[in-house]
Amino acid sequence: MAGGAIGVAVLPRLGALAGATPGAGALRCGAMPVAIFAHAMRSAHASAAHALSRLPVAVLASLACRREILAGLLSQQASICPKYFYDQRGSELFEAITRLPEYYLTRTERALMRRHGRAIAEALGEARVVIEPGAGSCDKARMLCRSLAATHFVGVDISADCLQDGIARLRRALPGLDARAVAGDITAGLRLPPNVPATRRLVFYPGSSIGNFDPPQALALLRQMRALAGNGGALLIGIDLPKDRAMLEAAYDDAAGVTAAFNRNVLSHVNRLIGSDFEPQQWRHLAFFNEAASRIEMHLQAMGAQRVRWPGGGRDFAAGERIHTENSYKYPLPAFVAMLREAGFVACQSWTDARGWYAMLHARA
Ligand code: TRP
Numbered sequence: 001m002a003g004g005a006i007g008v009a010v011l012p013r014l015g016a017l018a019g020a021t022p023g024a025g026a027l028r029c030g031a032m033p034v035a036i037f038a039h040a041m042r043s044a045h046a047s048a049a050h051a052l053s054r055l056p057v058a059v060l061a062s063l064a065c066r067r068e069i070l071a072g073l074l075s076q077q078a079s080i081c082p083k084y085f086y087d088q089r090g091s092e093l094f095e096a097i098t099r100l101p102e103y104y105l106t107r108t109e110r111a112l113m114r115r116h117g118r119a120i121a122e123a124l125g126e127a128r129v130v131i132e133p134g135a136g137s138c139d140k141a142r143m144l145c146r147s148l149a150a151t152h153f154v155g156v157d158i159s160a161d162c163l164q165d166g167i168a169r170l171r172r173a174l175p176g177l178d179a180r181a182v183a184g185d186i187t188a189g190l191r192l193p194p195n196v197p198a199t200r201r202l203v204f205y206p207g208s209s210i211g212n213f214d215p216p217q218a219l220a221l222l223r224q225m226r227a228l229a230g231n232g233g234a235l236l237i238g239i240d241l242p243k244d245r246a247m248l249e250a251a252y253d254d255a256a257g258v259t260a261a262f263n264r265n266v267l268s269h270v271n272r273l274i275g276s277d278f279e280p281q282q283w284r285h286l287a288f289f290n291e292a293a294s295r296i297e298m299h300l301q302a303m304g305a306q307r308v309r310w311p312g313g314g315r316d317f318a319a320g321e322r323i324h325t326e327n328s329y330k331y332p333l334p335a336f337v338a339m340l341r342e343a344g345f346v347a348c349q350s351w352t353d354a355r356g357w358y359a360m361l362h363a364r365a
Contacts (some may be wrong), residue, residue, distance in 0.1 A: 051106035082326040087269040093262040102250040116351040123362040127202035133186040138166030153179040201233035206238040211329040222343035231365035232245040242330040245289045252287035260285030296328040
């Protein structure tokens with residue numbers, strides 16, 4: 001029986017899946033030197049359409065980044081889009097978060113995959129084409145592709161460098177696998193390379209990254225994944241479940257201060273991206289469970305009055321004022337299954353750890 005055979009092959013290996021990749025790799029964006037921005041801005045102002053048409057694509061993308069950052073900083077409730085967490089240092093800090101004693105998510109997902117490896121493998125069945133939004137270093141994909149004897153892999157990530165390295169490692173580890181990188185923002189729609197088979201597709205989205213989107217965005221993303229999977233395809237996705245406030249808050253505010261450093265690092269990255277002069281040490285890391293919205297909220301709180309400047313503008317922050325940096329939604333399992341159905345998936349199967357903290361779901365397109 002094919003499912004059984006795959007199950008045996010998968011059993012010892014699936015456990016390693018949940019380990020290494022930044023869960024929110026989907027949200028990463030590389031740094032862009034300010035000088036290039038300045039040049040791009042001047043060109044754009046000089047003779048908009050003509051100059052813009054001659055700018056390299058990378059610069060155009062970064063103009064959009066700059067606009068997005070400024071819009072967030074200038075909103076009444078200031079915010080910074082979480083994709084700007086992931087510069088080099090941010091990615092390293094995120095890796096460290098996944099190993100923290102308080103950060104149960106990565107560990108629990110890995111244990112869950114190990115414990116239910118056979119059943120998950122049976123559900124995956126004949127899937128041979130793996131598509132991973134936010135693949136980053138592709139470490140989780142390596143285990144999955146090996147276990148499935150996948151023929152094709154498409155890793156999608158906004159951070160092209162990290163993704164290229166990951167794809168190169170994947171090709172070395174699995175020479176028979178047709179592994180491709182697609183650099184892009186998954187929230188902006190995806191186009192796959194032309195030779196990706198349309199059947200036997202599995203969209204793989206581990207790490208509870210779906211929780212970092214607001215519910216309407218998450219639904220839109222799931223709809224896109226449903227379209228990507230195609231008829232007969234499926235989705236394998238990890239989600240963090242609501243639980244005791246103290247456990248949740250500790251996971252996002254660890255004793256060693258790694259999550260605090262990760263949160264503050266976004267200001268250093270923004271400084272490089274837009275030429276601002278945030279002093280990260282003047283901002284306190286704040287993480288709390290907003291029970292009404294069923295989400296962890298992360299903020300940076302000004303420890304005193306702050307005057308922040310950037311070329312062409314700035315903002316004064318009062319002492320105690322906050323910049324909202326991220327949400328991490330915790331969906332009850334039935335609510336998430338309902339969302340999957342609304343996105344067009346059917347026949348959902350789920351696996352939960354003994355404590356009921358985390359779930360892995362398989363949904364057919
Ligand atoms: N999606 C995961 C989560 O929400 C990983 C993650 C994204 C994260 N941003 C984070 C973890 C910030 C800690 C802090 O848990």
